[in-house]
Amino acid sequence: MIDVVLGLQWGDEGKGKIVDVLTPQYDVVARFQGGPNAGHSLEFNGQKHVLNTIPSGIFHQHTINVIGNGVVIDPITLKKEIEKVMASGVDPRKNLYISEKAHLIIPTHRLVDAASEAQKGEHKIGSTLRGISPTYQDKIGRSGLRIGDILTPNFKEKYQTAVANHKLLLDRFNHSYNLAEHEPAFFEAVEFLKQFKIISSEYFINKLINEGKKVLAEGAQGTLLDIDFGTYPFVTSSNTITGGVCSGLGVAPQKINKVYGIFKAYCTRVGSGPFPTELHDDTGEQLRKQGFEFGATTGRPRRTGWLDLPTLKYAIMLNGVTDLICTKSDVLSGFDVVPVCDAYDINGARVTEIPYNFNDAPIKPLFKEFKGWSEDLTGLRKFDELPSNFKAYMEYVEEQVGLKMSVISIGPDREQTIVR
Numbered sequence: 154m155i156d157v158v159l160g161l162q163w164g165d166e167g168k169g170k171i172v173d174v175l176t177p178q179y180d181v182v183a184r185f186q187g188g189p190n191a192g193h194s195l196e197f198n199g200q201k202h203v204l205n206t207i208p209s210g211i212f213h214q215h216t217i218n219v220i221g222n223g224v225v226i227d228p229i230t231l232k233k234e235i236e237k238v239m240a241s242g243v244d245p246r247k248n249l250y251i252s253e254k255a256h257l258i259i260p261t262h263r264l265v266d267a268a269s270e271a272q273k274g275e276h277k278i279g280s281t282l283r284g285i286s287p288t289y290q291d292k293i294g295r296s297g298l299r300i301g302d303i304l305t306p307n308f309k310e311k312y313q314t315a316v317a318n319h320k321l322l323l324d325r326f327n328h329s330y331n332l333a334e335h336e337p338a339f340f341e342a343v344e345f346l347k348q349f350k351i352i353s354s355e356y357f358i359n360k361l362i363n364e365g366k367k368v369l370a371e372g373a374q375g376t377l378l379d380i381d382f383g384t385y386p387f388v389t390s391s392n393t394i395t396g397g398v399c400s401g402l403g404v405a406p407q408k409i410n411k412v413y414g415i416f417k418a419y420c421t422r423v424g425s426g427p428f429p430t431e432l433h434d435d436t437g438e439q440l441r442k443q444g445f446e447f448g449a450t451t452g453r454p455r456r457t458g459w460l461d462l463p464t465l466k467y468a469i470m471l472n473g474v475t476d477l478i479c480t481k482s483d484v485l486s487g488f489d490v491v492p493v494c495d496a497y498d499i500n501g502a503r504v505t506e507i508p509y510n511f512n513d514a515p516i517k518p519l520f521k522e523f524k525g526w527s528e529d530l531t532g533l534r535k536f537d538e539l540p541s542n543f544k545a546y547m548e549y550v551e552e553q554v555g556l557k558m559s560v561i562s563i564g565p566d567r568e569q570t571i572v573r
């Protein structure tokens with residue numbers, strides 16, 4: 154069987170830490186979508202590690218880590234990541250497997266991403282500029298390059314064909330660039346990757362499942378950034394929901410067992426797009442400071458706001474969440490009141506479902522307010538020890554979404570986790 158862990162908001166829910174906590178129960182951790190736009194932070198033994206493409210099980214030497222076919226890989230970023238992991242004493246040559254069908258991000262994909270964003274001006278998506286969208290566009294347009302291609306004798310030819318297409322785009326965008334600056338590092342990284350296990354990951358994973366091995370599929374970004382169900386066009390270019398596991402790893406739906414849905418006790422978003430509960434005041438700033446809400450990949454300050462139940466319920470429905478996990482609960486200490494949005498007012502109507510015109514509708518969040526708490530939660534290890542005001546807040550969320558919390562995370566360290 155395969156279990157899934159994914160984000161229920163706009164990404165940055167703290168999935169990396171949760172995967173790291175869950176990993177000892179699994180034989181395999183596999184990424185199924187996204188690419189180096191992700192930044193999964195893990196913290197243990199007082200050290201912080203950020204992973205972009207490598208699954209979060211890499212620091213457990215006995216865990217098999219798979220980068221699935223649904224992922225897009227930038228060899229340059231992956232090489233840097235691998236080198237950092239190696240510096241911490243783990244050798245990914247032993248436990249990292251890469252799908253031959255994962256698509257390659259080449260330097261011109263990044264250039265096209267930057268040019269396309271620049272052209273959009275104030276309508277920009279706020280992309281991480283990692284080349285994600287152009288790479289998935291080439292995949293769907295059937296002109297992409299895949300990891301397996303690096304092992305073929307005519308790889309350079311295929312590369313040049315892709316580059317020629319991208320140059321036409323860059324000319325159209327009137328974007329100046331110096332490709333020669335990027336190519337040596339790219340080809341060096343391509344050579345570097347050849348020493349890793351490049352495999353047919355769909356056979357590999359299904360074989361492991363049939364042998365009774367436990368597999369954990371690790372999502373990146375979040376449900377509200379899903380290409381189909383997110384706040385389109387302010388989304389990423391892949392299916393971030395449970396459905397993406399089937400196409401991103403090659404496993405059948407009936408093999409999926411548990412779905413761990415992760416949400417932060419409040420909301421954040423990086424980049425553009427709708428965010429009904431966003432705070433533009435000192436309270437928003439306080440959330441950003443207390444939660445250290447700055448992008449793990451880009452360093453950008455994240456937009457902050459209160460928990461939004463209509464989107465959370467939508468995400469739980471789309472993913473078939475079986476186990477709910479709340480992260481960064483400790484960040485909510487010190488606020489006089491903690492509001493939670495349980496519906497929207499749109500032109501005087503009370504709305505609880507996400508409308509098609511989510512981006513443009515005059516949405517006013519309707520809040521229920523809870524009394525705050527000032528206790529530091531980071532040292533607590535049992536649900537019963539949590540402050541009663543915090544418990545009242547959590548119990549309301551549970552009642553509204555119809556699921557109990559399985560895990561409450563109260564700090565970045567592996568140890569700072571309350572399992573119910």
Ligand code: IMP
Nearest residue numbers: 164190191279280281285388389423424
């Ligand atoms: P892209 O995936 O780089 O094209 O970016 C598209 C949108 O998704 C932008 O608003 C990004 O800020 C957002 N995004 C992409 N990856 C992540 C992530 O891992 N965490 C949070 N937001 C992300």
